[in-house]
């Protein structure tokens with residue numbers, strides 16, 4: 001069984017169903033994120049990268065967890081850090097459950113508070129490229 005299939009089968013310890021249907025996170029997604037990422041998170045790379053089926057991959061490579069919290073759209077959104085943590089956890093489960101690692105620990109408000117003090121700027125795209133390359137390499141693809 002591949003890691004991906006295992007992650008998909010495994011019951012997520014923090015309650016994937018509850019997070020995936022979290023009404024506040026869903027509303028924040030609509031207000032703060034979907035303008036760039038589209039409602040179903042399928043934006044093409046020229047605008048914003050597709051999150052659907054993609055976003056959680058980098059959680060499996062070093063630096064990926066920090067990256068996801070430091071992309072400008074996440075780090076600089078005008079929401080309190082606990083709502084950002086909730087929204088990012090929701091985004092991962094809602095749009096890419098298959099790639100969320102089994103041992104994933106949900107982001108907390110404190111963690112977001114620390115990471116968002118260092119938002120990425122123009123280097124975000126290059127960093128994304130490196131993380132995804134590392135992910136493919138790890139799988140031998």
Ligand code: HEC
Nearest residue numbers: 032033036047048049055068071072073074077124125128
């Ligand atoms: C102004 C447009 C814009 C908004 C608003 C926006 N994003 Fe993004 N997002 C981007 C772009 C562009 C990237 C690619 C990284 C970069 O170049 O900044 C990105 C990257 C990401 C990534 C990393 C995905 C990856 O695979 O690299 C995540 C996670 C993310 N956004 C989530 C969110 C969330 C959650 C919100 C709402 C709080 C949000 N974004 C709001 C444009 C946006």
